Amino acid sequence: MLAFIIRRLFQSVIVMLAVALVSFSLFRFVGDPIASMVGQETTLAERAALRDALGLNDPFLVQFWSFVARAAQGDFGISYRLQQPVMELILSRLPATLELAMISGIFAFLFGVGFGVYTALKRRGWLSNAIMTVSLIGVSLPTFLIGVLLIWVFAVELQMLPSFGRGDVVPVGDWWRTGLLTQSGRMSLILPAITLGLYQMTLIMRLVRAEMLEVLRTDYIKFARARGLTNRAVNFGHALKNTMVPVITITGLQLGSIIAFSIITETVFQWPGVGALFIRSVQFVDVPVMAAYLMLIALIFVVINLIVDLLYYAVDPRLRVSRSHARH
Amino acid sequence: MAEPLLSVRDLVVEFPTRKGVLRAIDKVSFDIAEGEVLGMVGESGAGKSITGTAIIGLIEPPGRIAGGEIWLKGKRIDNIAPEAMRRVRGRRIGMVFQDPLTSLNPLYTVAQQLIETIRSHLDVSEKEARARAVALLDRVGIPAAARRIDDYPHHFSGGMRQRVVIALALCAEPELVIADEPTTALDVSVQAQIIDVLKEICAERGAAVMLITHDMGVIAETADRVAVLYAGRLAEIGPVRDVIQKAEHPYTQGLMGSIPTLAQESDRLVQIPGSMPRLNAIPEGCAFNPRCEHAFERCFRERPDPLDRGTGRRVACWLYDRVGAGA
Numbered sequence: 001m002l003a004f005i006i007r008r009l010f011q012s013v014i015v016m017l018a019v020a021l022v023s024f025s026l027f028r029f030v031g032d033p034i035a036s037m038v039g040q041e042t043t044l045a046e047r048a049a050l051r052d053a054l055g056l057n058d059p060f061l062v063q064f065w066s067f068v069a070r071a072a073q074g075d076f077g078i079s080y081r082l083q084q085p086v087m088e089l090i091l092s093r094l095p096a097t098l099e100l101a102m103i104s105g106i107f108a109f110l111f112g113v114g115f116g117v118y119t120a121l122k123r124r125g126w127l128s129n130a131i132m133t134v135s136l137i138g139v140s141l142p143t144f145l146i147g148v149l150l151i152w153v154f155a156v157e158l159q160m161l162p163s164f165g166r167g168d169v170v171p172v173g174d175w176w177r178t179g180l181l182t183q184s185g186r187m188s189l190i191l192p193a194i195t196l197g198l199y200q201m202t203l204i205m206r207l208v209r210a211e212m213l214e215v216l217r218t219d220y221i222k223f224a225r226a227r228g229l230t231n232r233a234v235n236f237g238h239a240l241k242n243t244m245v246p247v248i249t250i251t252g253l254q255l256g257s258i259i260a261f262s263i264i265t266e267t268v269f270q271w272p273g274v275g276a277l278f279i280r281s282v283q284f285v286d287v288p289v290m291a292a293y294l295m296l297i298a299l300i301f302v303v304i305n306l307i308v309d310l311l312y313y314a315v316d317p318r319l320r321v322s323r324s325h326a327r328h
Numbered sequence: 329m330a331e332p333l334l335s336v337r338d339l340v341v342e343f344p345t346r347k348g349v350l351r352a353i354d355k356v357s358f359d360i361a362e363g364e365v366l367g368m369v370g371e372s373g374a375g376k377s378i379t380g381t382a383i384i385g386l387i388e389p390p391g392r393i394a395g396g397e398i399w400l401k402g403k404r405i406d407n408i409a410p411e412a413m414r415r416v417r418g419r420r421i422g423m424v425f426q427d428p429l430t431s432l433n434p435l436y437t438v439a440q441q442l443i444e445t446i447r448s449h450l451d452v453s454e455k456e457a458r459a460r461a462v463a464l465l466d467r468v469g470i471p472a473a474a475r476r477i478d479d480y481p482h483h484f485s486g487g488m489r490q491r492v493v494i495a496l497a498l499c500a501e502p503e504l505v506i507a508d509e510p511t512t513a514l515d516v517s518v519q520a521q522i523i524d525v526l527k528e529i530c531a532e533r534g535a536a537v538m539l540i541t542h543d544m545g546v547i548a549e550t551a552d553r554v555a556v557l558y559a560g561r562l563a564e565i566g567p568v569r570d571v572i573q574k575a576e577h578p579y580t581q582g583l584m585g586s587i588p589t590l591a592q593e594s595d596r597l598v599q600i601p602g603s604m605p606r607l608n609a610i611p612e613g614c615a616f617n618p619r620c621e622h623a624f625e626r627c628f629r630e631r632p633d634p635l636d637r638g639t640g641r642r643v644a645c646w647l648y649d650r651v652g653a654g655a
Contacts, residue, residue: 218430219425219427219430219431220430220431220432220433220434222386222425223423223425223431223432223493223496224433225386225417226384226386226417226418226422226423226425226497227417227418227422227423227445227448227496227497227500228414228415228416228417228418228419228445228448228449228500229414229418229444229445229448230414230448231410231414233444233448237444238433238436241435242433242434242435315435316434316435317434317435317437317480317482318434318480318482
């Protein structure tokens with residue numbers, strides 16, 4: 001078990017290094033940073049001095065190493081556009097994105113599993129058919145269109161929910177400002193969370209349904225029924241637990257893409273998160289912010305993958321190393 | 329004769345398909361007395377397993393019991409509410425399936441599965457249920473049962489798992505155990521052990537057994553009576569000794585002739601020509617008529633019902649209905 005964790009951590013470090021290389025390459029290939037830092041009347045000598053002072057004349061590996069070393073300490077330099085430390089910028093925007101991702105992840109998981117189980121158990125019911133049909137729409141409509149449709153129906157026509165922004169936020173701790181504790185903050189969260197989570201929800205639902213149907217056909221479910229267990233115990237104790245093994249992986253990976261895909265939703269709803277910050281940075285070729293965003297998303301994916309692997313162990317006893325008596 | 333434990337009367341099981349309704353079981357009737365071992369034999373697809381599944385009310389939709397009655401100790405169980413039937417399953421009729429490798433839920437320990445089953449049916453504490461579970465595992469021959477009960481199914485070998493499955497089938501003290509080919513998936517060397525365990529433990533508890541198999545050797549050693557199924561119909565039923573030594577139905581005769589014996593000095597085993605008809609192509613009259621060397625005109629016209637032949641035997645064959653003419 002420990003060996004497994006160490007091995008996975010080692011793999012994670014390699015992945016992060018690879019992403020760091022890509023991020024670092026951004027600096028070298030997306031224009032000359034000196035050109036975007038100095039004014040037009042700076043002399044060539046001054047430029048060369050600045051170039052030297054910033055270490056841009058050092059060999060590639062030396063530069064890469066110092067980038068990685070500083071990144072590991074959370075130092076991604078100064079934003080070209082806003083002249084603020086990148087880390088500070090990202091940290092101030094991160095709570096908004098994480099809250100949105102968390103709420104839409106929970107929404108996607110709960111409704112995905114709920115609908116999936118329902119449609120698997122009541123395969124022939126009209127409600128199941130209705131859910132399955134609607135889920136097709138969820139899978140096939142692009143996120144921005146769903147967002148715009150929701151804004152049109154609930155914000156413009158019904159005037160029930162706000163169409164943009166985060167509402168009122170209150171500080172929790174040093175740098176975390178939450179919208180979950182205010183009424184307007186929670187109202188503002190509903191539409192973007194649904195927009196962001198709808199695709200993932202339909203995906204989870206279809207996966208749960210397919211897995212559940214598969215599990216319900218197995219011998220051990222038949223045997224569980226033959227032992228006279230209640231439907232509840234068979235469906236939710238035996239079938240659902242076995243269904244969850246593959247579902248955990250997909251859900252974990254989806255959580256990563258929820259955070260990554262929040263770019264579109266944040267743009268549609270003008271949500272002040274890191275996704276919106278990233279889009280701005282791309283427009284202004286703000287390379288340090290882009291690089292840091294890339295690293296952040298990679299880190300989130302790596303951490304989620306690690307957690308998913310550990311969850312596997314918790315759910316499936318067959319993966320645990322047997323206690324030396326698997327001989328009979 | 330006392331009231332039978334289980335009585336199956338004219339059972340019909342049908343499966344609707346696109347090509348029409350298939351009759352997997354067609355008017356099968358038999359009884360099982362208390363504490364009796366009834367063997368049920370037949371080729372694959374003859375309807376042995378479906379009969380067992382129908383008795384415990386677990387025919388998969390769209391399949392359904394389309395006719396007949398199933399009585400358990402004087403009470404009908406084929407038309408009762410699902411919750412009442414659930415209380416019958418496990419508690420009054422236990423079931424052992426063919427493949428022990430897939431019968432146990434891989435994510436729960438043996439203890440969890442046993443205790444769950446015991447407490448679904450009997451009003452006992454967790455501790456008491458666990459004590460019973462350990463005692464039962466010990467009885468079915470799991471070494472160091474008190475320790476191994478907390479292992480997961482994948483820690484056990486196939487033979488050991490089938491012992492666990494037997495313990496699970498018996499843990500709520502049922503009066504009848506339906507064992508559906510309990511040894512087919514096992515190593516030859518452990519097959520006999522499993523049959524012995526099943527037979528002994530059921531005898532101790534006075535539980536009757538319906539043993540579904542295609543192994544006539546197992547039937548000969550274990551069963552009190554034997555029922556022979558052919559194409560979803562009962563061909564012959566009677567005391568095991570009589571049926572084996574003096575099979576009356578031509579199909580049973582063929583079946584017995586195909587068992588190799590060391591004493592016999594024949595070069596070839598007898599084989600029945602042809603194969604069992606598919607369920608959608610069962611011929612008019614007797615289902616066995618295309619393969620039967622004794623078939624005559626009536627066999628192609630009328631379907632034979634099992635005829636009482638005395639000493640608890642019934643044979644579904646027109647050969648025995650001719651006045652003054654025997655086999």
